[in-house]
Amino acid sequence: MYDAIVVLGGGELSEGRINEAIRLYNQGIAKYLIIVGGKDDYEKMYKKALRETKNINNIYFDGNSSSTIDNAYYAKKIIRKLNVRSILIVTSKFHVKRAVKSFELFLGNEYKIDAIGVEDNPDTFTLLKEKYLDEILYLYDYLKGKDDEEIKAFFDTIRGPLNKIIKRAYELGLMEDLGID
Amino acid sequence: MANSLDDWFIKPLLRNAAIAVAKAYRYIKRIDVTPIEKLKAPSRIRVNNKLIGLYAGEAKAVMTGRFINVLEVYDARIFPYKNAEKINAEVTKCIADLIHKLGSKGTIIECCKRMAGSLFEQEPKETIEEYCRQMTDLIYKLDGKINYEGDVEEYSKKTGYSIYLTEFEKNMKERSESFNAPSDRVYQLIDLIDYIQTLLHEYTHWYMLAGTKIGILISQLSWRERIDVIGFTGLIYDKINLGKIVGEQFAKKDKADIIGERLKEGEAKKVLADMNKLLDELAKDRKAIKYFSSILSDFNHLYEISGIVSVFIEPSTWALVENETYFHRNADKYFTDPTMKEYAEYVYKFSKDLGDYEKVVNRVKRALQIDLTQYSNKDLNDILNDMFEKFKEDDSNSDVLFSNVSLRSILMDLIIYYGKNPLEKEKIDIITSAVMRDEETLKYVLKIMSRYKGELNRHGLPSVCSDLVYEGRLIGGCFNPDVGITGDKPVKRPFGSLEEIVGNLALSLKPALILAYLYSLDDKTDYKRAVQKIAERLKYLGIDDFTKIAIDEIEDLKIQLNKEIFYNTTIEKCLNNDDKVICEKIGEFLKEFLRYWIYIVLRLGRVQEMLPNRHGIFLF
Numbered sequence: 001m002y003d004a005i006v007v008l009g010g011g012e013l014s015e016g017r018i019n020e021a022i023r024l025y026n027q028g029i030a031k032y033l034i035i036v037g038g039k040d041d042y043e044k045m046y047k048k049a050l051r052e053t054k055n056i057n058n059i060y061f062d063g064n065s066s067s068t069i070d071n072a073y074y075a076k077k078i079i080r081k082l083n084v085r086s087i088l089i090v091t092s093k094f095h096v097k098r099a100v101k102s103f104e105l106f107l108g109n110e111y112k113i114d115a116i117g118v119e120d121n122p123d124t125f126t127l128l129k130e131k132y133l134d135e136i137l138y139l140y141d142y143l144k145g146k147d148d149e150e151i152k153a154f155f156d157t158i159r160g161p162l163n164k165i166i167k168r169a170y171e172l173g174l175m176e177d178l179g180i181d
Numbered sequence: 182m183a184n185s186l187d188d189w190f191i192k193p194l195l196r197n198a199a200i201a202v203a204k205a206y207r208y209i210k211r212i213d214v215t216p217i218e219k220l221k222a223p224s225r226i227r228v229n230n231k232l233i234g235l236y237a238g239e240a241k242a243v244m245t246g247r248f249i250n251v252l253e254v255y256d257a258r259i260f261p262y263k264n265a266e267k268i269n270a271e272v273t274k275c276i277a278d279l280i281h282k283l284g285s286k287g288t289i290i291e292c293c294k295r296m297a298g299s300l301f302e303q304e305p306k307e308t309i310e311e312y313c314r315q316m317t318d319l320i321y322k323l324d325g326k327i328n329y330e331g332d333v334e335e336y337s338k339k340t341g342y343s344i345y346l347t348e349f350e351k352n353m354k355e356r357s358e359s360f361n362a363p364s365d366r367v368y369q370l371i372d373l374i375d376y377i378q379t380l381l382h383e384y385t386h387w388y389m390l391a392g393t394k395i396g397i398l399i400s401q402l403s404w405r406e407r408i409d410v411i412g413f414t415g416l417i418y419d420k421i422n423l424g425k426i427v428g429e430q431f432a433k434k435d436k437a438d439i440i441g442e443r444l445k446e447g448e449a450k451k452v453l454a455d456m457n458k459l460l461d462e463l464a465k466d467r468k469a470i471k472y473f474s475s476i477l478s479d480f481n482h483l484y485e486i487s488g489i490v491s492v493f494i495e496p497s498t499w500a501l502v503e504n505e506t507y508f509h510r511n512a513d514k515y516f517t518d519p520t521m522k523e524y525a526e527y528v529y530k531f532s533k534d535l536g537d538y539e540k541v542v543n544r545v546k547r548a549l550q551i552d553l554t555q556y557s558n559k560d561l562n563d564i565l566n567d568m569f570e571k572f573k574e575d576d577s578n579s580d581v582l583f584s585n586v587s588l589r590s591i592l593m594d595l596i597i598y599y600g601k602n603p604l605e606k607e608k609i610d611i612i613t614s615a616v617m618r619d620e621e622t623l624k625y626v627l628k629i630m631s632r633y634k635g636e637l638n639r640h641g642l643p644s645v646c647s648d649l650v651y652e653g654r655l656i657g658g659c660f661n662p663d664v665g666i667t668g669d670k671p672v673k674r675p676f677g678s679l680e681e682i683v684g685n686l687a688l689s690l691k692p693a694l695i696l697a698y699l700y701s702l703d704d705k706t707d708y709k710r711a712v713q714k715i716a717e718r719l720k721y722l723g724i725d726d727f728t729k730i731a732i733d734e735i736e737d738l739k740i741q742l743n744k745e746i747f748y749n750t751t752i753e754k755c756l757n758n759d760d761k762v763i764c765e766k767i768g769e770f771l772k773e774f775l776r777y778w779i780y781i782v783l784r785l786g787r788v789q790e791m792l793p794n795r796h797g798i799f800l801f
Contacts, residue, residue: 132627132631135630135631136630136631139589139593139630142587142589142590142593143593146597150597153597153600153601154593154596154597154600156600157596157597157599157600157606157609158596158600158609160610160613161609161610161612161613164613164617165613165616165617165623165626165627166627168617168623169623169624169627172620172623174620174623174624174627
């Protein structure tokens with residue numbers, strides 16, 4: 001049992017994730033269903049959850065995210081408000097490691113954080129990018145102790161440049177050379 | 182420059198570091214480190230417009246955020262190594278291994294014994310040790326006498342050698358009739374001991390600073406300075422593309438890289454005159470002015486901190502490493518401000534009385550633990566007084582604090598800092614573009630981010646750099662994981678110093694700025710001295726007329742540098758408050774500075790990257 005299921009938006013992968021979250025929520029394994037994603041996920045995820053679940057009063061949505069770090073940052077605001085202490089993150093299987101690390105960064109050790117990964121079919125770039133991002137997750141440890149705004153500021157600053165660099169490396173076929181594929 | 186983080190040297194270094202820092206320390210948590218933006222520069226540190234690192238023309242080293250660079254160029258032939266790049270590393274390692282056990286003189290003698298083998302191939306080890314002991318004693322005894330007899334700059338080195346040699350020969354002959362070491366070998370022995378002593382002196386400075394709050398602050402500022410330099414150079418080169426203006430034989434078009442031979446005086450002056458309109462435009466460009474103001478602000482902060490630090494690390498080092506007369510010969514030159522001199526005298530006396538290397542170092546470390554960001558409204562005396570109180574505290578029952586704040590966390594803090602201001606954030610974009618432009622750089626950056634997860638505890642890493650001449654080449658050696666260890670391993674990084682991501686032009690910005698500062702002063706003595714220092718180094722790189730370039734030719738250009746612009750209050754008004762009048766003045770100054778910098782670059786060609794370009798505090 002968990003206090004809340006937290007399902008993360010993921011563009012084209014949102015549908016599989018929300019389906020799994022709805023299934024788990026309907027089984028009654030958590031009191032709350034928290035959906036964090038981008039604006040597009042309002043229709044794809046929130047509306048769908050409202051349609052397909054009974055206990056709609058305990059479903060919460062935030063549509064301000066454009067990254068996993070944003071997911072954790074905005075989910076924390078809802079988690080705090082609801083006094084939730086344990087969460088089950090629902091995301092894609094390939095994304096679990098980084099999602100958990102991101103939530104740990106914001107929530108610290110006082111929360112129980114588990115995750116479940118949905119099998120889906122991300123494209124090659126998404127997978128390679130994720131593998132690279134997993135490789136640099138150790139950087140998160142350097143941000144421990146910083147306040148939430150600073151953590152978000154760090155990722156807001158670095159996200160654009162990092163995405164550009166990874167994309168360029170992918171175009172040049174360098175991701176394979178790095179031995180992380 | 183060698184690859185910084187994957188060098189096989191790191192592991193042995195860390196082992197040595199463990200020996201060097203065997204004392205129990207308590208770590209500062211990184212959250213205790215105050216963000217640099219909170220630093221309000223103390224106002225009274227600039228004393229008589231002198232740069233501490235250039236107090237009287239006899240500075241042997243410069244100190245930066247993370248390492249100290251010895252300025253004097255030594256002859257590599259005095260060492261028993263074919264691979265001259267390793268000399269600095271070997272000597273620094275020897276010092277780091279021994280200083281805590283043997284003290285200063287003992288360390289010099291032992292390192293001399295280890296390194297002097299090739300000078301006296303026929304002599305047994307015991308004899309070499311005796312030579313080293315005798316000569317070290319003589320240097321400690323006679324240094325004051327020699328230096329008192331005349332201004333060091335004027336005084337002939339050979340005369341100094343002669344005094345040492347006469348005494349040395351006399352002493353040795355008293356011990357053994359068979360003494361017959363040739364004079365030139367003994368001269369080389371003097372050089373060797375001088376080199377070891379210089380490295381020991383600078384190593385001691387570095388060791389005192391390493392891991393302290395002020396040390397971290399310097400590191401933060403030093404890295405910020407590097408990013409600002411990259412941002413400014415990238416921005417300027419967009420407008421003043423020397424590849425397009427002078428030609429691709431001189432500079433690249435797609436990168437701020439100067440690759441060609443220098444221009445002749447007439448050609449350089451013509452190019453400069455032709456770009457007047459471009460310079461006028463830049464002088465009105467808001468972003469260029471802001472970026473330049475950041476550079477000036479970094480310069481000021483580091484300059485002021487160097488003044489504060491010197492009051493503690495200089496006299497204590499003199500007490501530990503130099504002879505009895507050193508303080509009296511140098512105190513007035515270093516500390517022209519009476520308050521600073523007074524505290525320096527206290528520190529010297531205390532250190533002398535304590536005597537023990539470790540105890541003195543730890544007291545200085547404690548003094549350097551104050552948080553300078555808390556002193557925005559206090560004056561220099563308050564800062565020095567608080568530091569001195571810390572220095573005086575009995576340390577018998579207390580741990581010495583030092584930080585394990587890593588380079589990575591410093592850089593991550595800086596990313597947060599740059600992210601707060603859209604204009605500043607663009608500097609990250611400039612670096613990103615530079616990384617993406619070159620495939621090898623891109624590959625390197627991706628790898629370095631993902632693979633090097635281990636903490637490099639920089640505290641124990643000797644990070645003193647020096648240059649030696651070997652077969653007519655100037656060879657640098659450094660022990661610092663961030664900078665790279667120049668050794669016999671091939672360079673793996675596709676660029677040298679970080680600044681070179683945007684192009685090697687970035688490397689001459691800081692030295693040009695320091696020279697411009699000195700040039701802006703009414704009294705040109707320090708400027709001429711700095712030029713002379715640089716000219717001595719550039720001779721080894723085929724430039725034998727730097728003095729003429731930087732003094733006569735620059736004078737012909739009638740460059741007007743307003744020294745008031747260098748003052749913090751002025752810069753902050755533009756940087757933080759967008760004060761239109763002040764920003765315009767900085768714009769005018771920017772134009773004149775660019776004329777200075779670009780002219781020097783045109784006249785030096787690709788050698789411009791060899792100007793002393795370490796980032797951080799103290800230059801030349």
